[in-house]
Amino acid sequence: MNSTAPRSYRRDVDGLRGLAIALVVIFHVFVGRVSSGVDVFLLVGGIFFFGPQIRNALSPTGQTLVQSVVRLLRRLYPALLTVVTVTMVAGLVVYSRPRWVQTAQDAAASLLYRQNFHLASQGQDYAAVGRDVSLYQHIWSMSAQLQIYLASLVVIVVVAWLVRRWRRDGSGVRAVSAVTVLHLLLVVATAASFVYAVYLHSVDQGWNYYSPVSRFWEIGLGGLLGIWLVNRELPAGVARFRVPAGIVGVVLIIATGLFLDGAAQFPGPLTLIPLTGATLVILAGNPVADRSDRADRSDRADRSDRSGDLVGVSAVLVTRPFQFLGRVSYSLYLWHWPLLVLATFHFSTVTGPTRTAGVQGITATLGPRRGVAVGVAVIVLSLALAWLTQRYIETPLREARKPTRSWWPASREALRSRPAVAVVGTAVVVSAAVVSTGPVMEYRENARLSAMDAEDLDPAQYPGPRAFLEDAPVPSDVPVRPDLSSEKHMLPPTQDDGCYARFSDTDIVLTHDFNDSSEPCVYGDVNSRRTIYLAGGSHSEHYLPALDVVAKSQHIRIVPILKMGCVLGMPLPRLGGDEYPECAEWDARAQQYIFDNPPTDGVFMTVTRPTTIEGDGPDQTPTEYVDMVRKLSDAGIHTWGVRDTPWNMQAPGEQGNGRLCVAEGLLGDGPGQDCGTDLNLAMAEVNPALVALDGLDVTEIDLTDSMCRDGRCPAVVGNVLVYRDGQHFTDVFSQMLGPELERQMFDPDAVAAMKSAQEKAVADNGGTSGVSGELLPKDVRRMPKPGEEGYEEGYVEGYVEGYDAGTAAEDDGTATTSATAATTSQGSPPAQQSTVDGSAR
Template identity: 35%
Template sequence: MTSPQAPRSTTPTGSSAYRVDLDGLRGYAIALVVIFHVFVGRVSGGVDVFLFLSGYFFLGGQLRYAMRPFPSLNPWWPFWRTVRRLVPALVVVLGATLIGILALTPELLNEELARQFTASLLYFQNWELTAQNAAYAAASDTTSPLQHLWSMSVQGQFYIFGICFATLIAWLVSTAKVSKANAQRWAVAVLGIITVASFAYASRFGFEGTPANYYSTFSRAWELSLGALLAFVPRDWYLPQRGSWVAALTGVVMITATGIIIPTSLAFPGPLALLPITGAALVILAGNANPVSTMLASKPMTWLGGIAYSLYLWHWPLLIVVTASGGFETPPPAIGVAVILASLALAHVTHALVEQPLRQHRKRPLSFDTPVVDARAALRTPAGAGRAVGGAIVAVLFACGLAVQPVWDARINNADKPLDPAKYPGATALIDAEVPKAKPQPNPHLIGGIYPPIGEQECMIFLPAPPDEMPRPDCTFGDLDAETTVVMVGGSHIEPFGIPLDILGKEHGFKVVPFVRQECPLVIGGVDRFEIVSEVCAEWGERVYSTIVEMQPDLVISTSTRPGGRAGAAGSAADTVPDAYANLWANFADAGIPFLGLRDNPWFFDPFGNPMDPNLCIVAGGTEESCSMPAAAAYPGPDPAAGYLDGMQNLFSIDTAHWYCPGETCPPQIGNVYVYRDQNHISNAYARSLTQLLWSELVKVFDQLGVAYRP
């Protein structure tokens, strides 16, 4: 986190001097960020102070330049100056983070993180995290090492606005001949409107908001615009020098107390964010001629302020990579101390060797200056040539960072291909297919990005959709001309079965119509319905049920059990039959619609009860044994749905436990095929290998129902 520095005044003290103490305040704020991230596990308010100071320094400086005589109206120069200040250190840290992940914690690299590399470089990481529904989490072995860069994206977006806004003001003053006083009034008015509107928007949830509100540029804008407004406060409006140290000390205490008093990150950037922001404002308005400001202007504090940007960049990915590679759920204190010391050292080196040499040191050009000619001339000097080489290296690193996502996507597409059943028999190994010696596939590092065709073809309804949204009419699989209709319904756990059902439908003459919604198993009534699904999901289920009754399909297929907890977030592995499921089956029976229930696949948990992705366990170096789960944990007894789905009233069940847990454990791979896509969904490859086993059970149901099919 940083802001371009104004030229230093030759006046050593007094309210008109360059605010060296604010450099120290910036350093103090980043110290709080690092300490709270490492040792407390929550936010400190330091980021809010950074955004506030960025508005004060950056936009204040831009607007002051706009009102100077002969300002340049070319927005490229402030943009280029900002790029040179911010991007070199960012690409160095991102490159080092990628190398560290590949070498030490490859399990951290996934589709979401690959997208975050692009988003961080192009300054929309805050919106990417929102799209990924990523709450701002404490440091752990599963937290994104790029999570902290949301704030850099907010800053970058506001900087672009600030450059455009200041260029407009410069045009009004220099070309439209608007007086400086009127231009300043208009600037203050616009910033005031932004501040009030953004603060109201950020506060719409009250004292505790949402992750999306935490990341939103619109919610954060008031912190920056308020800082910019403070830059317009005349110095004679500052607090009287007598007693100013009390105000400054109060401000520092308010900033310090924020992380202690406010326990949740979701309080920001709402009303409670006024605590650290007001504290920072008090330090500014107290001036710099008081003992507190003198302390903040000391060499240790200004050194910390100088490296603050690089320190912010380094500390979080270093903390996450070390935590994950060490196998810690949360960083131990000794690890935290080591991370802080290493971050300080890396930040100092980065500031000295990357930030300082590559930043723009010359003053911003005026309208009559010749910056291009001057830059060409500078290239002929050793220092200029060195900067050019450094810039070329930064450009290469930037391009490499942007390549992470397309390379990852290409690897996933290459991995998403049918496997040779002779070499990778998968589930057919359970019915005596030979299993040759081969490395299991698909690549467990990539398998999490390989999704079933129903979702890939946008035939699955996702979380944000309204309750009346249904699949498109063309979302039909199997034999599209067949008269026999099989409907598959439920949440994402039934989705992979679209693969074998599509194959079987084409081969045996039935069509498959999916009604699948994310985190939405089909439920009708039941006392525990809202303990399982949301109100939107429940309403969607009622609509789907009515549609199915109108269709009168030959068979409905869904999962018949689930673990405890809400859809999408199981609390334990053991499977049960919710009352809402049983109620649905009774309704199907009354409507004369046959139903086939598949016992759900296991949800993986480690011995301590924590969710575990068996693929990431393998990628992290675990053995097949250590990455397995006891079968008794997932299936503590016989199929609990069998008593409801016993063949009477055309209600059938398949106990699939042996498909996933053929012995006393549920292994990560069967027949050289990795079984799971993640912690609780089966992979496309394993679902495809289940085709023969599914048909051997499905044909019995068809025969009992008298349903027509091709043998």
């Protein structure tokens, strides 16, 4: 059989697509993990894409590049536009105001087929369902797929044209050479993409997951299967292996999602497991050679329906349920995720996904009974909407027949058709409306919030940290400030000024606009000769508003030496555990600068951090921090060592979000309903830096009492929002910390009291200073996940037992609202932290 000849239609492959979408939906709804369904989709997409497009490019009467693109968009875009528009409107109705701009921006990224780039730019790894994940997170795969298709179309057309042009008349290169060249090019590109995906998996898995270059090999492999193997006759001797091959293939596909973390592994080498399974399933449906009946075999190969030849898994895949799922798979994929997210948001009172014993999904968030009921309802509604979309939008708007070859995107007949013009016009208008909604909303919000930023808060109505430090009265019925709508208006001035090193930067940023301006990055008393360096990452940076107050009072100039996701003296990995070489390079340069240009009044930096890189407590002082402070002390440079903030963790490895929790009305008067976190989970009983840094030239600073009381660290203190996310101060609360920070830095009585506390801590530690005994540094780089060595089941249960109790009460009918336990603070997972304020470190 010629590899370029038209193929008989494979209904069993359609059924495989149906199996894939079933896995995607079930895993998203009830398991909360990545199945291998999307990877099977990409493989199957390649089967149906490359062979036909190569044949089309080599045909003198084939469609032009413009027509191919139009045909592709007519197949994909109408359903996408319908789903995105409907769900965006639903999101704007259901969501609170702080989520509107992000929702509209996500919708625009989906329609522009750049959702994968959009998620990657925001640092959002693929996350399980929860209140805070994007409605359009799943569109990343369609974006990457279309990017690959468009780039491949251009390459195929250009290469085919070049080969035809170089062909010599009478001898030499013939038309078949174009086929050979294109097939060889596909082999090379697929292999190169696989090698790149394996490399990037160990370097930056977050980007690897979304990258079209990394994903190409899955589609390319499907293309090679479609060209070389699909419909190739199998030798009669292997016919008996078709049934076991199909079964093994299905097992590999399903088991992948059960035993592998796809978000952490794909499209790396382990992706070969489900794709091998899909290949086995496809080969199991290939025809078997029969030498005794060549004519009948030839006729059978040309028939579009060869279901009678299928056995085992292949025969199951051509049954009605799988064929139905295959037909509606595209629309079902579009609908199920936003419906699932909206349902989770509506029925849950816990922001962010809650994991119980390694399980995520709607049952983990809503509880078993309610979760199953809502999950089933989501699936049924998704199926109904998918059928309606497929029947009344997808099918009617597809290209019914191939048009005559032309470089115009539409034929004259289409331009004269009023219904066609109306459909295109409506699509253009609706698309423009959706794409412009985000920028318009953001502009209006910025204008409103900028006016509010200029307002002075009445200290009687907004005592902030004085409510805890001085028992200042806190009036009720006062709106929380700063306004909860936008995180961007809660950032320290270094963000707007471009006075910090971004993740990709390795140089120290000392002037505005990331060193592109001549204006120096200085704060406080900018004309003073006394200088303090504010050094480290975002957890040093968010003290700048407070330090600015102190510095103006003490006549000190503040110079920021900052890099997101980095600290002095300790090269850190990225939040997801990937290597972060830019941090190590910046750290070396920052230290060199500090020692070459010592500040007059020292370095202000954090001297504790959570136990794990994700933020799980209690806090500790790593050996590298001690070594850094010792190096400063040996160089005659004083250290202002501030204890890190208590991180708002909802579950191990999953950060909360106090701002969204408060904005969505989840703030209550009951236990654990303060949108905050448990002090004992986040912080050690005694500041670990007191013992670890004893004997060094350091002033210990601990502001925990400003934000925590009675074992809780709430999201709102004195009518002022403490955190803009899960662990970074709002600029307003930070500024209000100024007087207490100045007291601990310069008041002799406060310094003496802290010194006494340090002496007591050292004595309680057996008179031993430094990091020793129970204060040995723990793993701050990565917390073991379920199934990995070092994972403690009870640790997860300790976080979620209160939540389990609350949901159990709901399921038994004894509670109507979720009384979230002290250990389940509301917030968003690390995947949802905005990169506008850097890494959560």
